[in-house]
Amino acid sequence: MGLKQHGIVLLLLLGLVAGAAAATEGSPPVLPHEFYGKVMIGGSAAPAGTEITATIDGVECGSVVTVEAGRYGSPDPSLGNRLIVTAAADQEGASITFLVNGRVAAGTANFTSGAVTALDLNVAAEATPTTPPGGSTGGGGGGGGKGTSGSPGSEVVYEPGAPTAPVIFTKEATLTTSTAGVLLEPVVVRTEDEVAALTIPEATTALDAGGNPLTSVTCTKVDPAEVPPAPPGATLAIALSCGPDGATFDPPISLTYTLPEDEWARIDEGLKPTVMWYNPDSGEWQEIAATVDPATRTITAEVSHFSIFALAWRSPEATPSPETEATPVPEGEPAAFPVWVIGIVIVLVIAVAAYVLMRRR
CATH class of the missing domain: 2.60.220.30 (Chondroitinase Ac; Chain A, domain 3)
Known part of the structure; x- marks a missing residue:
């Protein structure tokens, strides 16, 4: 094999190494954002079986049905029933809207990959239509009515709950x-x-x-x-x-x-x-x-x-420096090693091998 052929082979190998390194350095995976906390309807604990839904830009991205009154999920992940919200990489930081039994809860959160957030959800009690004298609940027909109690301005909106008081x-x-x-x-x-x-x-x-x-x-x-x-x-x-x-x-x-x-x-x-x-x-x-x-x-x-x-x-x-404790490296997790260093090592190995082959020819 001539010098020209060796050069072509070397270039091809370098291209493969560069491609592999680029693939390895791809974007990290987007992890779900988990939520747990209290859920209230009209100031009272929401009953078991209440559905909580999360949406981003109007598209559903997670839901859960409560199994106990007034709470969804737990600080302990092993107990389950958290609201798991998933999103795409370009939705990092996007505003999440929460629905309780299909009704928008006050307050939002921003999607953060891999985060766990304690968030209390509150919605007003469902409006009960009132019947004015004459039996009509409508506001038309020249009667000058103001509509049902479900019209804008008639709902009581509850602010999201603050962190639980100790x-x-x-x-x-x-x-x-x-x-x-x-x-x-x-x-x-x-x-x-x-x-x-x-x-x-x-x-x-x-x-x-x-x-x-x-x-x-x-x-x-x-x-x-x-x-x-x-x-x-x-x-x-x-x-x-x-x-x-x-x-x-x-x-x-x-x-x-x-x-x-x-x-x-x-x-x-x-x-x-x-x-x-x-x-x-x-x-x-x-x-x-x-x-x-x-x-x-x-x-x-x-x-x-x-x-x-x-x-x-x-x-x-007489004041010494406070004691500091070294952060242990978790067992079984190798130290991070830059991908570009690995790529350089591979390129050098290939170049040396090609040089040896040419010398033998």
Whole structure:
């Protein structure tokens, strides 16, 4: 085979590689957008068997029939019955209209591939025609009538429901979860003096030390005499015992300290507020990242497990960096590798092979 023929073969191979790389770099698939939440008709829970339909530009793109009164779907995906909305790639961000038993619900959402959204749906009660004197419900015939009660302006429109308000407990909270431990309603549990509180949002997976659904949580202040010694350069102010031991939360939940004015005044003295947790295995306090909000006099930290937590004060020069945890790479998922790198490697291999063949000729 001559040099010209080798060149033609090489060009053909390069074309095939380029085509394969282009195909691999195609647009990612469009995933469904899932919805769940409450569904109300006329301010009351919609009965089981209510049909909820989603449309984009007037075309149906998903529907579900409720199996329990006042709710469709759940924060726990394993319970099913969510409204699954599908759309094309060019409909990303398109407005979705929701119908409850064929009637438009107040409020919309925008299609987002792969998203899961909690959305409460509300429609007014079906209008009941009123019969004016004379037995006619019409507005014609010169009678000057205003039509039936279903005419424009006669419906009461309900705004979409806001996120479910959390149930507030003091010292101990009872959790309502699915069989997988997914919280079905948000909960706040605070100390008796309301200085500290745990906020556990809906859809949080809460498990005990044995991996079973968590049924309750506690948040109480610890007697100063029972608090482990403070680390060097720190003064422990408010210590909390959050239980049960071994409980875990995914995603992390919020621990918030709300300080009185006299305690907050320490900031003006040059001290820095920090949040720590006590590690019983190492016998040491470990600082965790926290957000300070002067407008509300609060310090908030995200926690994924229970222990003794404490608000501490440090002088600026004694403040270490908060601990950070590396994000683990899920097992079984290889690291992303750019397609163009693979293409270059293949091209180089083919070029070397062609060169070797020509040298042998």
